[in-house]
Amino acid sequence: MSNNPPKMTASHVDVSYGTNHAIRDVSIDVYREDVTAFIGPSGCGKSTFLRSLNRMNDTIPTARVSGDIRLDGEDIYAREMDVVQLRARVGMVFQKPNPFPKSIYENVAYGPKIHGLAQSKGELDRIVERSLTRAGLWNEVKDRLSDPGTALSGGQQQRLCIARAIAVDPEVILMDEPCSALDPVATARIEELIHDLRGRYAIVIVTHNMQQAARVSQRTAFFHLGQLIEYGDTSDIFTNPRQERTKDYITGRYG
Amino acid sequence: MTETLVPQAPVSTAEIAPHRPTDWRSHAMERRIRRRYTAERRFRLLGLGAVVVSAACLAFLLIVMIAQGYQGFVETRLTLPLDLRDLRLERSPERLKGPGADLALAGAGLERAVDAAANRAYEAEGGAALLSDGAWLRVRDAIKHDPRLLTHPFTLALPVASAIDVAAKGNGTPAAERSVAKLGAHLSCGAAWDFFTGADSTDAARAGIWGALKGSLLTMVVTLALAFPVGVLSAIYLEEYAPRNRATDFIEVSINNLAAVPSIVFGLLGLAVFLGTLHLPRSAPLVGGLTLALMTMPVIVIASRNAIRAVPPSIRDAALAVGASPIQVVSHHVLPLAAPGILTGTIIGMARALGETAPLLMIGMRAFIAAPPAGFTDSATALPVQIFLWSDQVSRGFVEKTSAAILVLLVFLVAMNGVAIFLRNRFETRW
Numbered sequence: 001m002s003n004n005p006p007k008m009t010a011s012h013v014d015v016s017y018g019t020n021h022a023i024r025d026v027s028i029d030v031y032r033e034d035v036t037a038f039i040g041p042s043g044c045g046k047s048t049f050l051r052s053l054n055r056m057n058d059t060i061p062t063a064r065v066s067g068d069i070r071l072d073g074e075d076i077y078a079r080e081m082d083v084v085q086l087r088a089r090v091g092m093v094f095q096k097p098n099p100f101p102k103s104i105y106e107n108v109a110y111g112p113k114i115h116g117l118a119q120s121k122g123e124l125d126r127i128v129e130r131s132l133t134r135a136g137l138w139n140e141v142k143d144r145l146s147d148p149g150t151a152l153s154g155g156q157q158q159r160l161c162i163a164r165a166i167a168v169d170p171e172v173i174l175m176d177e178p179c180s181a182l183d184p185v186a187t188a189r190i191e192e193l194i195h196d197l198r199g200r201y202a203i204v205i206v207t208h209n210m211q212q213a214a215r216v217s218q219r220t221a222f223f224h225l226g227q228l229i230e231y232g233d234t235s236d237i238f239t240n241p242r243q244e245r246t247k248d249y250i251t252g253r254y255g
Numbered sequence: 256m257t258e259t260l261v262p263q264a265p266v267s268t269a270e271i272a273p274h275r276p277t278d279w280r281s282h283a284m285e286r287r288i289r290r291r292y293t294a295e296r297r298f299r300l301l302g303l304g305a306v307v308v309s310a311a312c313l314a315f316l317l318i319v320m321i322a323q324g325y326q327g328f329v330e331t332r333l334t335l336p337l338d339l340r341d342l343r344l345e346r347s348p349e350r351l352k353g354p355g356a357d358l359a360l361a362g363a364g365l366e367r368a369v370d371a372a373a374n375r376a377y378e379a380e381g382g383a384a385l386l387s388d389g390a391w392l393r394v395r396d397a398i399k400h401d402p403r404l405l406t407h408p409f410t411l412a413l414p415v416a417s418a419i420d421v422a423a424k425g426n427g428t429p430a431a432e433r434s435v436a437k438l439g440a441h442l443s444c445g446a447a448w449d450f451f452t453g454a455d456s457t458d459a460a461r462a463g464i465w466g467a468l469k470g471s472l473l474t475m476v477v478t479l480a481l482a483f484p485v486g487v488l489s490a491i492y493l494e495e496y497a498p499r500n501r502a503t504d505f506i507e508v509s510i511n512n513l514a515a516v517p518s519i520v521f522g523l524l525g526l527a528v529f530l531g532t533l534h535l536p537r538s539a540p541l542v543g544g545l546t547l548a549l550m551t552m553p554v555i556v557i558a559s560r561n562a563i564r565a566v567p568p569s570i571r572d573a574a575l576a577v578g579a580s581p582i583q584v585v586s587h588h589v590l591p592l593a594a595p596g597i598l599t600g601t602i603i604g605m606a607r608a609l610g611e612t613a614p615l616l617m618i619g620m621r622a623f624i625a626a627p628p629a630g631f632t633d634s635a636t637a638l639p640v641q642i643f644l645w646s647d648q649v650s651r652g653f654v655e656k657t658s659a660a661i662l663v664l665l666v667f668l669v670a671m672n673g674v675a676i677f678l679r680n681r682f683e684t685r686w
């Protein structure tokens with residue numbers, strides 16, 4: 001844990017879809033220096049909670065979020081918060097790689113373009129190169145930037161999506177099971193990448209793979225049936241869980 | 256005996272009950288296989304039969320149309336020796352250039368001179384009556400093209416009167432057929448370009464489709480200009496912005512119903528609203544276009560909504576997650592991906608509107624109009640209405656004109672549908 005103030009704080013957050021109460025009273029702080037992992041059995045609300053951190057839940061008509069979520073102390077559900085800017089500041093990578101059906105270059109350049117982050121073509125080129133480099137994809141695609149992003153392999157597509165998220169220079173990156181559609185080699189590359197990106201962005205990663213959580217994260221939150229059971233340093237959670245349910249889940253007794 | 260730590264398999268009588276392997280070659284099996292093959296063969300034959308029947312219907316239609324219609328694109332001509340040296344005309348070449356030429360030649364009595372030449376050359380067979388009313392116009396155009404014709408005798412093949420034309424094509428009255436037999440080698444055939452450039456006429460030999468075609472094109476322009484933007488914008492709004500509630504459900508049901516309303520009802524609506532209330536000009540492409548737009552709009556809305564819905568949500572999520580606004584999501588991502596579907600639907604809707612007759616009859620686009628419309632508010636008729644009107648004519652010459660006009664309409668429809676299929680195959684992304 002660090003002494004810096006948390007990047008994002010969520011307190012007493014409830015999310016429901018119509019009558020389905022998916023998240024109950026969850027409070028979590030996310031730090032810029034750390035990778036935070038959300039673990040828990042399928043359907044326990046990890047994605048739901050993650051999506052409330054950048055207000056992607058707004059796109060689901062039945063979803064209702066209550067409680068208090070702040071980014072650098074600013075209430076992100078406040079009326080004066082611009083949700084479009086919020087999503088640029090809190091980027092997201094999805095479970096299934098979803099590059100735009102456009103060129104690799106266009107995929108990365110899209111965000112900077114719509115937010116006016118580059119004054120010239122040269123600057124845009126530099127942003128694209130920097131983002132692809134950080135995503136560990138530059139060497140593989142630098143000679144075919146005009147190829148469609150959808151023609152890449154699954155792992156490359158996911159790294160392209162990470163590059164796309166990085167390109168708008170976000171403060172937080174949310175990743176919802178980014179490796180669940182990838183093979184072990186591609187998964188290892190993404191994990192390496194997360195390791196490299198740590199510290200530059202606050203990273204929150206949802207995973208159903210406990211080893212992955214143990215490998216990439218510094219802090220881990222265990223969700224069960226819409227509730228936050230335990231949240232703390234990854235090393236503590238995996239070696240010395242305080243809650244019986246956490247222990248059962250980690251040792252594979254259910255899930 | 257040494258004891259083993261590996262547990263012994265429990266032995267029970269139930270488990271050693273004899274297991275008889277399936278006999279895959281038994282009589283019953285083979286009968287089942289044979290039955291399966293017969294069923295499959297029967298199904299394939301049925302499907303093939305259905306395809307053959309529909310293809311045969313289409314082929315029959317096309318063959319009949321082409322067999323009757325091709326004659327509409329051909330005209331019979333009579334070779335006529337002409338000597339225009341005593342035409343009272345100032346022979347200065349300037350008179351035969353520019354817009355004054357038509358007037359000068361008409362004023363000099365060219366029509367009478369042509370009739371006189373016909374009377375002289377074919378007195379016994381019927382003289383000037385053999386020629387189409389518009390035959391002298393061909394002479395006029397030839398002179399304008401080459402003024403030296405005024406100073407030398409020459410021969411020219413001129414279109415014959417409708418009765419002779421029909422007889423020459425083997426379908427005339429006995430009297431006309433006798434004339435044709437007597438004329439023999441003086442008759443020839445040629446492409447009937449006038450069919451594509453002329454407007455409606457009471458004389459079948461002079462009737463053309465350009466007037467109706469232009470009316471149709473003007474009507475389609477109005478329809479497209481109204482139905483496309485309104486249809487696509489409604490579809491975007493309903494798909495991307497409208498909340499899901501009773502009101503939007505009701506709108507959805509209404510649009511689906513509207514697409515199924517018989518076209519003549521739209522004609523009545525157009526009659527009541529555009530002519531009755533708004534007092535727009537009767538028979539005008541403007542009103543026809545507005546009426547057809549009412550009919551085409553639901554088709555475009557439905558096609559566009561389907562195309563927009565087919566864009567995967569993951570693309571929307573991706574754009575939203577990098578901070579695209581809802582309008583940017585639609586204009587940068589959803590619309591480009593939905594465009595092929597939207598355009599295909601639009602073209603198919605337009606093709607339907609192009610072939611539509613009933614609503615246009617209701618709003619008065621059925622008048623006899625001998626000049627192509629100059630603008631959107633001129634009186635006009637449309638191609639399918641023209642076909643309907645010609646098919647009603649008693650004069651035999653119109654039979655082939657009707658088929659020829661149907662062929663032109665079919666060519667347009669096939670071309671439009673071809674473009675739609677091309678767009679769909681070439682640009683549609685599959686997910």
Ligand SMILES: Nc1ncnc2c1ncn2[C@@H]1O[C@H](COP(=O)(O)OP(=O)(O)O)[C@@H](O)[C@H]1O
Pocket residue numbers: 017020022040041042043044045046047048049060062
């Ligand atoms: N779009 C949605 N509409 C309605 N209910 C949803 C939606 N998404 C998720 N849920 C419900 O919310 C609960 C939590 O789902 P989710 O957050 O996807 O779990 P996890 O990501 O942990 O597997 C589940 O009961 C699920 O059925």
Ligand SMILES: [Mg+2]
Pocket residue numbers: 046047048176177
């Ligand atoms: Mg999930």
